[in-house]
Amino acid sequence: MSALSDQLVTFAILAYLVAMISHAVEYALGNVRAGSARTAPARELVGAGVGGSGGAVETPVAAAVEARPSRSAARALIAGRVAAWLTVLAAALHLGAVVTRGIAAGRMPWGNMYEFVLTVTLIGAAAWLVVLWKQPSLRRLGLFLTLVMVLLLAFAELKLYVEVVPLMPALRSYWFIIHVSTIIFASGIFLLGVVPAAAYLLRAGWEQGRRSFPYTLARRLPAAAGLERLTFALHAFAFPIFTFAVIAGAIWAEAAWGRAWGWDPKETWAFISWVVYAGYLHARATPSIRRNVATWIAVVGFLTMLMNLFGVNFFFTGLHSYAGVN
């Protein structure tokens, strides 16, 4: 069972990789949406009922370059759809990998960093499919998403892999399930949230007329306003779950270690992430703070989550460090 799980992970990575290539083809072929923007209603261009502001800014340069009409546009559309279905396939394999791993271990598959990363990425991918289903116009973000998936999964398989082992007594508690599942869920959503956040930062720069390197990547991304809105929606969704997870962790720590909060490195970084994400929500609710500043805060929040996941397990030792690699 555990070998099957390992194989499924490999296949999932391959599927994400092919999906990524397909997205890249869609991206390279161009410009199905920007090209048709002048005829199609603005709503279709930007999705989610966002006003047409994004499309309007794009056109002068883009339209000149992309005037070549439908042939490649149709191909791009096909490539994009294929990419989306490949992502579905990859996520299904990914799910299979997590489930078989859990069966092999005879417990929830969240006992160490490898399993943690495996599950967080699965949540991210699944949430992405939900977003995609609701707002198909955001499909091109899939390029970034599949890239993140391939990188994280490959890293997990190469660097974090450990054999299936049972849990230590300290982890045997229903609070383990509650705390870890919610942390994983929130992390998965935050992980997905960083994709539109980064895309927004690029795209907003592009829409403000920046034509230098990183911004040119954003030429064919969906309009900035929609990306920003998605970024916020994902973070607003994940934040209370994360908050709950931290509280559940404190309740569990009280039972297991005799103190609800002891500032061990993992707890300290959870606190930091929480404060930074609260800062993001505040910044976004404050009209005088520009949206790209707020979005940067969300990106920093994600970096602190990464620090907590990788940095703390590798660099520091604390009570939590048995969740790490060895």
Next chain:
Amino acid sequence: MTTVDDRPAAPPAGAPRRRVNPVLALLRNSWRQLTSMRTALILLFLLAVAAIPGSVLPQRGVNPEKVNQYFIDHPDLAPRLDQLGFFGVFGSVWFSAIYLLLFTSLVGCILPRTRDHVRALRMRPPAAPKRLDRLPQHAVLEVPAAADPAAVAAVLRRRRWRVTVRGNEVSAEKGYLKETGNLLFHVSLVAVLLGVALGSWYGWHGNRILVAGADNAFCNTRQQYAEASLGPRVDSADLPPFCLTLDRFEADYLASGQASRYWATVTVDETDGSTRTAGFSVNSPLRLGPANVYLLGNGYAPVLRYTDRYGRTQTSVAPFLRTGDQNATEEGVAAFPDANVDPKTGARAPDQQVAFDGLYLPTAPETAPFVASQFPAERNPAVVLVAYRGNLGLDAGIPGSVYQLDQRQIDSGKLTQIGDKKLGLGEKWTLDDGSTLEFVGTKPYITISVRHAPGQALMLVACGTLLLGLMGSLFARRRRVWFRVSPSEGGSPTSGSSLVEAGGLPRTDHPGFADEFAQLVAAISDDGRADRPAREGAE
């Protein structure tokens, strides 16, 4: 706290009137600055940044041994860092300053907002703007029957809007939960902080090792702890007088050596004099009324019987500490400071004290080297000891560790090594002077933390309300709608048909508002038994 603004400054005698007292102006401006959202944001960030050294540098509250190690490794840097509080970041002046400022800012922001919100809750929804067609949502519908504002209001009330009717106008508002939730969230943050404060003032805790057996029972006094800390409002005399005896400790291991279950059974002599038996484990602490007992670790204390050269026997049951490897290799010391007292004279011989220093292996390998245990359970227990004789240095008044020999005594030659040996269970070792050491057996011990944390209940409740408030704040949406009912153009009131104009204003970002508005309009038009809305649009 706008009250500061309202308070008239008493003008100093002779000073021109209406000049604002500069101190007061400064205070007022500082207060405004402090309670602004921007400042709160900056403070939030400072808080996050200030927490980082707490995870990078060892902290006294978390791991004092590592702090000592840091002092050894960085003799120049460490004292300076220490002065600045870097080994106790979360209690340091600067960290406290940041969060106290933040919470002052928070309170300064909650108070006026609560006042405004309560006011808003008491007020009726505001009157309709003159031109409803300027609002983000607008619709006009024709209702065949004479529409009644009261009927419109009834539809809205059924959908849990707050409604008020002014003449032919209906105003309604919904989503007060957003602000309520937001305030609840921020108040809960303050309550959590209060809980923390309560806990640190009135809480106490102590850690110690508890070896199995009635002779090793412990009672809850400060001296009985290896390490204890009492909050500033707690006195040693306040500790509730209960006692614990470890009757049994069970540990199950998987074939790989990984532990799968721990269970400690203790006899509790309660504060009220009653006695009971109780079990506890990792993840399920022993909850005595006045304190909780947590199982943090476990190990074995070898029972070593030393018979000195005069034939007098003493037994040591000293807990050996885990070295940290998977298979429970332990190290420790069994000291016999009263060895070799001449029974005739009764004179102590401080240079004839004896101690054994070494390892305990629950599962010793069959063949040498005997340096590490092969399994954490006791399958082939053995001690590997080095014997010392001389002055243990215990009388010098310098507190030493009971788990280590005093290295200075060894270095100065006052304590000398006289041999080493591996002893299996029941084996006896005869030393050069004819005295013997026998490895009789072991007793399990547990490491416990005893803790009284009074703020915890408050914190738990506050965390609950914090979450509720957070969800209200994030997911509720404040919005207003207005309906204006007028007789249809051309038709007279008696002809029955009337025109209803509707407008809607989302007061917070709300993508679903258009749909909700359309449904509302449809419901009202159904209610007026109209065929369909005459004109409906989102612009």
